[in-house]
Every structure is written in structure tokens, then in C-alpha cells.
Amino acid sequence: NRNQSTQQQKTILDWLGPLSMSHTHRNILSLRSPGTGTWLIEDESYKSWAKTPKNQAIWLRGIPGAGKTVLTSIVVENLLHHNQSDDTAVSFVYCDYNDAAQQTSERILSTILAAIIRHRPLSEQLVDFYNEHDKIGVQPTLTELERVRRVEATRLSSVFVIVDAIDEMKDDIREALLNVLFNLAPYLNIMLVSRPSIDISRQFLRIKTIEANAKDQDIHRYAEYRLMPNKRSQLAAVLEGRSDLRKHAVESVVDQSQGMFRLAQLHLDLLSDMPNARAFRRTLLDLPLGLDAAHNETINRILNQSDVARETAISALKWLTNVRRPITLLELQYALAVESDAEVFDPEGLVDEEYILSVCKGLVTVADEPHGTMVRMVYLSHYTVLEYLKTDNRFHGPATEEQLALACLTHLLFQVNDTRNNGSEDASAQNKNPFHAYAAEFWGVHARGEPEAVLGPRAFQFVGDYKKTGYVRSALASSKSLFRFELANEYFFSRALRKASARGYTDIVQFLLDRAKISDFSVGTLGRALHSASRNGHLEIVKKLIHAGADVNGSYLTPWIAAEDSVPLCVACEHGHADIVEFLLGHTAVSKWYDCSGLPLELAARKAQLDVAKTLISHGADVKFGSVWQGSPLLSAAMAGHVDMMKLLLENGADARATSDCYRKMTPLQIAANGHRSVVEILLDHGASIDGSPDAYLTPLQTAVFHGNIVIIKLLLRRGASPDAPPGKSALLTAIRQGDEDAIKLLLDFGATPS
Structure with a gap:
């Protein structure tokens, strides 16, 4: 039974897909110089946070280069050392711009949940949660993870959650994560680490703050460690027998550091490059002031x-x-x-x-x-x-992108030539060179824009070998390239035009339009390309295709492809391309056109495309008019929890009390009560009925109870929601069925009648 339980736990952990942070933590902690960072562990705000079980949030904030990530590793190590009992958990995530694609809000929340359940018996609720999702082969949503995370956290006396470098997360992911952590705050001790420029106070109004600027004594220890006399290096040789110079260097680095470990590191790197004591002394007198100056000096050293x-x-x-x-x-x-x-x-x-x-x-x-x-x-x-x-x-811009694209193309041509010379069409040749996968996938991305015209001949040289080698077929099939075509064949021409339109290769689109006889091909050829350009935000290509005869209101894709992918105006709205929406509406696109995903304004509302919504409204889109699939733009925005979109729609006449058959007669408030506190407040301020529609299955309060959102339950009760409505199936009964003790207590405190 124990082995079976252990295997089940491993299965669930693998299914959650948490980020692996232990190795990262060890690497970061190894950067710590001996004795540094102890001030944070001794800080009274930190000690209070670390000793108080749950419902504590703290913000460790500091300027760029202050050493925040190493400080975070010190906190994590301290918590791991002092919280080893079975009823405590420590979860930590080091966000990194290099790994942003992997660090989604869902995976971060899965990481927190994994820390709670690891090495502990699985709860019956969690096993049921896994079985329900595994049965249909889907991963849990962010809302579902939040709910199960809260339930699991109640099993422990303390749960610490530390998230470093949230300023390096994508804005939408950071916003979603902060909203979830705010909802979970009563059950956690949370530490968020970032630069001061990130606005955390919107979600955490009473969060305590610790300034993480590097302390002089820590930089002093770091500089002494870097300048230790027993290190075998050029620097050690320069300082040998010169203890006064070493002491002066340490003091100068501390004085010039401006509270930044990163600046001290750059200064020490600069000093380490000096060939003798004289150059060392001269450099010490003229250390760069500030990070930009230090980086500029480093670049000068590279150039020399x-x-x-x-x-x-x-x-x-x-x-x-x-x-x-x-x-x-x-x-x-x-x-x-x-x-x-x-x-x-x-x-x-x-x-x-x-x-x-x-x-x-x-x-x-x-x-x-x-x-x-x-x-x-x-x-x-x-x-x-x-x-x-x-x-x-010199390091970023079109000229650099051209060089990188050319290097990728040249590499791909190496493989072609290698295949020729060996007389083999071995598709596995790509595995011989580690750079193949990157070159094949991203050469077209680097080539986008200005590099197109310059790189055209090289790209067509690559394509010219398309039929000559199986290797090239393999590379093209796995790449994001577009040159899989023959102009004389509609299939290849249509595919090439659509790929070029999707990826924004303006010059190549013009090249194709100039050389093809459009009259020989079906109207769908231009239409599919227009759809791709509209979806991906390439206005100049949209203009060229419409000029060539594409129908702005046409639907060209095959019936089994979702209709939301068929109307240029709809895809431009959904993906937030306000300039294309404006252009299409100005060229007789129909703003009331709808498909199986809804009206353009509904699509914009669902995806929080604020500029698109403003454009549609300015062209006469009806904020009250809804489709049978979405109900109304306001309902779409409420479902997704988009605050600014809600404000825009309500300010332009949307009805906060309106219901829709597609949502079982629910009002926007009943939909938003599943977890969007700010949306609930806005709807109530604009006259939404506190008890929702009587024809709906759940009241707003019942919805909040069902989803376990204590913050919204409390908000609705304070604004007058009845804990006993509707008779016979009250919110209290819902909480009892859910087994939510916190909700039950709160409802009773607000006068719910036990039945």
C-alpha cells in the first residue's frame, strides 16, 4: 500500500508539471559570498513574517543589480532549514526572462501545490481532482488550481511561497498570478521579489515592504572575497604584497557601488583586467559611475x-x-x-x-x-x-537580425552541401550539428522586416534545393520558413502566400503577387492570406492583399476549421490589431458580422483588446447586442475578468443587469463572482442586482461559495447579498456541500440561518 501510494503521488506530481527549482536554487545560493545577506534574516519585518502562520505578505524590492535573487536564495535556505516538520511547506520560484515561456502562471501555481503535497499523504479531494481531469485528458485551469491549492493549504499550519523576479514575467502572466496569490493570501505566507517599478499594491493593499538595496558591509565582504590574496589569477599577482592597495580597492568599490552588487561586480571585473599595479591604481581612481557607465566601459574593453x-x-x-x-x-x-x-x-x-x-x-x-x-x-x-x-x-536592430538570419540560412545550406557531397539523403543529418534545430526554426523570424530584401537570394538558393534532397524537405517541414512553393501550382503558391502574410514578410508577399497570375487561382487564395495577415497584425500586407482583390468580408477556410478563424475582421479583433480593424471597417467590413465565436466586439471583450473595442464602438458597434454564442460583450468581459473592458462597455451603455440564454440566464455579476473581485465591484457600482437573475441556477453569492472565493463572498455579503437566498438552496447549503469551513463560518457570521 505504501509503494502504491508513493507511485500515485509521483504520478500526480508529474501530471501537475511543476517547475524544477532545486537545481536553480543551489546555483544561485552558490553565488553568495560568505557572510553576506544576514541582515535580511535579522530584519524585524522578516522575522515577524517568518514566524506568523499564514495571512502574511511581504515585498522584497530593490533597484536593478541590488542582489535580490541571491537574497531570495538566502530566505529560501533559511525557511527550508527552520521548517522541516510535516505540517509546513516551502515553495519557491525563481522567475527568469530567459525561461519566460516555461514560467506560466499555471505552472507556477502547480509548483506551489507540488511543494504542499510532496512527502505528505494525498488528500481524497486531490486524488478525485486528478482522476476527474485524467479521465478526460486535460490539464487543470488556473481557477481550478487556485481552488485545490487553497483546500490543500488548509491541511498545513504554515505554507511559505516565495516568487523572485516577478518583474521579469510577462505582464499578463504576472497580473494573473498576483490575482491568484491575493485570493490565496489568507492561507499563505507570501514573499514577492521585484524591482520597485512593479505595482503590487493594487492586489496587496497592506503588504509589508523591505528595501533590498545591497548593504555596504555585504559589498565589503564580497569585494574582499573577490580580492583574496590566495586566489590564483592575474589580479592576485597584481595585488601580491600590496595589502594597502587591496584595502583601498575594497573601500573604493564599496563607495562607488550605489547599493548594487551588480555595479560592484562590474567594477571588480574591470580591475581584474589590469596588467599591473600602476594601471590598477589609475583605474581605481576613475571607476564608472552607475550601471550604464559600467556597461559602457565593459563594451569599450571588448572593442579594444x-x-x-x-x-x-x-x-x-x-x-x-x-x-x-x-x-x-x-x-x-x-x-x-x-x-x-x-x-x-x-x-x-x-x-x-x-x-x-x-x-x-x-x-x-x-x-x-x-x-x-x-x-x-x-x-x-x-x-x-x-x-x-x-x-x-551595434547589438540590436535590423542589421543584427539580418546577420543572424544569414548565419541560420548559411548553416542550413551547409547541410544541403553536405548531403550533396556524401551522395545521401539522410534526414538525420540535422542531428550532426547542434545549431540545426535553432536555425531551421528561427531563420525566418530573424529575417522578418528589413532583412527580407537582402536575404531573398540566399533564401531562394536554399529553396532551390527543395526537390534535390530529403534533408531540405525535413528542415522545411520543421521550420517556420515560408518557401515551400512553386509559383505555377496553386497549392504551393497559396501556401507560400499565406505563410508570408502570416509572418509579415512584406517584400516576399509583393514578390509573389507580382509574379503570379491571380486570375488563374481561386478567390480563396487571397482570402486565406488576408485572414493570416489580419490575425498576425501585418497592416501593410492587408492593404496589398485587398488592393489585389481580397474580399474583406469573405470566409474562405474549410468547414471543419473554426469559423473564428475565417473572417478577417473577427481575427483582427480577437488578436488586438486595432489598426487593421480600423482599416477593414473603412473598407466596408461589416461590424455586425458574427461567427461561431461571436461578434467582433464580443471577441475583443473576451480577449481584453481595449483599443479594438474603442475602434468598434466608434464605428457604431452596439454594446448591448450579443450573439447566441457569447450573449453580449459585457458577459464576455465578465467571464474573462477584464476590468478596463468592463468600464469601457458600461460607460458606453452596456446593461449590468442583462442576462443571456447562452449562460443559463446568468447576469455578468453571477459570472464574475467565480473569482474576479474588481469586476464584481464595478458591476455593483453600475447597478447590478446583488442577487442576480432569479432564473439562473446560482446567485452571485452561491457562485462565489462554489468556487471557494472568500474575498468575493465577504464583498457580496457586505454589499447586501442574502446568505439565505434562494429558499431551499441557499449559499450556506452550497458551502456545506463543498465542505468549505471558512465559507460556512463567514456566512453564519453574516446571519445565515442553519437549516
Whole structure:
């Protein structure tokens, strides 16, 4: 039975798909210099937070480069050490801009839930929750995770949740996560870590704040550690026998650090590059002031290297500033070895890890892959480096994108030439070169925009080998490229035009339109391309296609594809392209056109496309008119919890009391009560009935109870909701069926009648 229970627990943990943070935590903690960061553990606000069970939130905030992530690792280590009993849990997430695609709000919440259930007996509710979802093969939604997370948290005396670098999350993901954590706050001790620029107070009105600026004594310890005399390095040789100079260097670094470990690190990196004591002293007198100045000085050091070292560093920084996903060290090494005029790959061009790190002067770091696979990954050493390099057109912009796209294309042509020379069509040739997967997937992405015209001949050279080698077929099938076509064949032409339109390749769209005889092809060819351009926000291509004869109101896709993907105006609304919506409406697009996903305004409301909604309303869209699929724009916005959209619709005449058959006669308030506190407040302020529609199955209060949202239950009760309505199936009965003790107590406190 114990083995079976352990296996079931492992199965559920694997199903939740939590982020693997232990390896990341160890790596970050290893960066801590001995003795640093103890001030935080001794801070009275921190000690109060760490000792008070549940319902405590604290914000550790600090300027860029202050060492917040290392401080977070110190907090995590302290909590893990002092909370080892079975009725406590510590969950932590280190957010990272390099891994943003993996760090969704759902996975972060799954990580928190996994920390609670790991090494503890599974509850019956959690097993049922897993079985229900596993039966139909779906993952839990954010709302469902929030609900089960709250139930599981009540089983423990203390649950600590630490989320570092929330400022590096995408805005929509951060907003969703903060809303969930706010709803869960009564059951957790939460620490959020970020720069001061992130507005947390909207969700956490009474959150305590600790300023995380690096303390002088910590920077002093860090500088002393870096300048230790027993280290074997050029710096140690320069400082040998010069204790006064070492002491002066430590004091100068502390004085110039401005509360930033990152700035102290850059200063020490600069000093480490000095060849002798005289240069060391001179540099010490003129340390750069501020992060930008320090980064600029580092770039100057890079540019003053030998030609080979300089070009290697610049190329590496260009790749790491502009890559579309995190890359491995091996991928970068192969990317750096590509020469644009070569016909075959030369392995003698590969450079080793130490050389890359040396010539990049501390702006690049290498670490094992964060999810424990031990693959070596390469990154810019700090988020501030990325921010700095993106402001420098030597490392970011169309010219750089052109170089990267050309390197990708050249690499793909290496494979073609290799296949020719070996007389084989071995599709597995792609596995011989680690850079293949990135080049095949992203060459077209780097080529988008200005690089198109320059790279056209190279791209068509690649396509010219399409029929000659199975390798090229394999590469094209797995890539985001668009050149899978023959102009004489409608299928290939239509496919190419649609791909080019979807990815914004304006010059290539014009190239295709100029060379094809449109009259020879069906009207759907242009229509499908118009749909793709409208969906992906490429206005200039939309204009070209309409000029070529595409019908703005046409529906061209095959019947088994969802109709929301068939009308250009609808897809432009749903995906937030207000400029295209404006253009289509100005070219006789019908604003009351609807499909199986609803009216354009409903689609905009569901996806919180505020500018699109304003455009539609300005062109006469009726805010009260709804489709049989969505009910009304207001209902769509309420379902999704979009506050600003709700305000816009209500200000333009939407009815807060309106119901819809498609939502079983429910009002927007009854829909929003499942978890959108701000929306509930707005609807009540605009006259929504506190008890909802009598024809609906649940009142707003029952909906909040059903979803276990204590914050909204309390809000509705305070605004006058009846805990006994409707007779015979009151909110109290709903809470009893749910087994929600907190809701039961709250309803009784507000006068619910026990039956």
C-alpha cells in the first residue's frame, strides 16, 4: 500500500508539471559570498513574517543589480532549514526572462501545490481532482488550481511561497498570478521579489515592504572575497604584497557601488583586467559611475581587444541579445563558427567555453540547464545587460537580425552541401550539428522586416534545393520558413502566400503577387492570406492583399476549421490589431458580422483588446447586442475578468443587469463572482442586482461559495447579498456541500440561518 501510494503521488506530481527549482536554487545560493545577506534574516519585518502562520505578505524590492535573487536564495535556505516538520511547506520560484515561456502562471501555481503535497499523504479531494481531469485528458485551469491549492493549504499550519523576479514575467502572466496569490493570501505566507517599478499594491493593499538595496558591509565582504590574496589569477599577482592597495580597492568599490552588487561586480571585473599595479591604481581612481557607465566601459574593453577576440565577443553578444529562445553553449559555439561565405561547416572554427567567457568580459555566463538535465546553457549574465544591449544598435536592430538570419540560412545550406557531397539523403543529418534545430526554426523570424530584401537570394538558393534532397524537405517541414512553393501550382503558391502574410514578410508577399497570375487561382487564395495577415497584425500586407482583390468580408477556410478563424475582421479583433480593424471597417467590413465565436466586439471583450473595442464602438458597434454564442460583450468581459473592458462597455451603455440564454440566464455579476473581485465591484457600482437573475441556477453569492472565493463572498455579503437566498438552496447549503469551513463560518457570521 505504501509503494502504491508513493507511485500515485509521483504520478500526480508529474501530471501537475511543476517547475524544477532545486537545481536553480543551489546555483544561485552558490553565488553568495560568505557572510553576506544576514541582515535580511535579522530584519524585524522578516522575522515577524517568518514566524506568523499564514495571512502574511511581504515585498522584497530593490533597484536593478541590488542582489535580490541571491537574497531570495538566502530566505529560501533559511525557511527550508527552520521548517522541516510535516505540517509546513516551502515553495519557491525563481522567475527568469530567459525561461519566460516555461514560467506560466499555471505552472507556477502547480509548483506551489507540488511543494504542499510532496512527502505528505494525498488528500481524497486531490486524488478525485486528478482522476476527474485524467479521465478526460486535460490539464487543470488556473481557477481550478487556485481552488485545490487553497483546500490543500488548509491541511498545513504554515505554507511559505516565495516568487523572485516577478518583474521579469510577462505582464499578463504576472497580473494573473498576483490575482491568484491575493485570493490565496489568507492561507499563505507570501514573499514577492521585484524591482520597485512593479505595482503590487493594487492586489496587496497592506503588504509589508523591505528595501533590498545591497548593504555596504555585504559589498565589503564580497569585494574582499573577490580580492583574496590566495586566489590564483592575474589580479592576485597584481595585488601580491600590496595589502594597502587591496584595502583601498575594497573601500573604493564599496563607495562607488550605489547599493548594487551588480555595479560592484562590474567594477571588480574591470580591475581584474589590469596588467599591473600602476594601471590598477589609475583605474581605481576613475571607476564608472552607475550601471550604464559600467556597461559602457565593459563594451569599450571588448572593442579594444584583438580583432578575433573582439569579433567573437560581439557576435556572441548579438546572439544572446536577440535569440528567440534560450540556447545551449554548444549551439552558440556552432553559431559563432559559421562564416557567411562558406559552403561547408568547418569544425576548426569552434571556440571553447573559457575563450567565450574571457572575451565577453563578464557579460556572459554559463550554467547547467535549469530543469536538471545538466545541459550547459549560455546567458547574458544579468537582466540589466540585456536591457543595456537592446539600447545599442551595434547589438540590436535590423542589421543584427539580418546577420543572424544569414548565419541560420548559411548553416542550413551547409547541410544541403553536405548531403550533396556524401551522395545521401539522410534526414538525420540535422542531428550532426547542434545549431540545426535553432536555425531551421528561427531563420525566418530573424529575417522578418528589413532583412527580407537582402536575404531573398540566399533564401531562394536554399529553396532551390527543395526537390534535390530529403534533408531540405525535413528542415522545411520543421521550420517556420515560408518557401515551400512553386509559383505555377496553386497549392504551393497559396501556401507560400499565406505563410508570408502570416509572418509579415512584406517584400516576399509583393514578390509573389507580382509574379503570379491571380486570375488563374481561386478567390480563396487571397482570402486565406488576408485572414493570416489580419490575425498576425501585418497592416501593410492587408492593404496589398485587398488592393489585389481580397474580399474583406469573405470566409474562405474549410468547414471543419473554426469559423473564428475565417473572417478577417473577427481575427483582427480577437488578436488586438486595432489598426487593421480600423482599416477593414473603412473598407466596408461589416461590424455586425458574427461567427461561431461571436461578434467582433464580443471577441475583443473576451480577449481584453481595449483599443479594438474603442475602434468598434466608434464605428457604431452596439454594446448591448450579443450573439447566441457569447450573449453580449459585457458577459464576455465578465467571464474573462477584464476590468478596463468592463468600464469601457458600461460607460458606453452596456446593461449590468442583462442576462443571456447562452449562460443559463446568468447576469455578468453571477459570472464574475467565480473569482474576479474588481469586476464584481464595478458591476455593483453600475447597478447590478446583488442577487442576480432569479432564473439562473446560482446567485452571485452561491457562485462565489462554489468556487471557494472568500474575498468575493465577504464583498457580496457586505454589499447586501442574502446568505439565505434562494429558499431551499441557499449559499450556506452550497458551502456545506463543498465542505468549505471558512465559507460556512463567514456566512453564519453574516446571519445565515442553519437549516
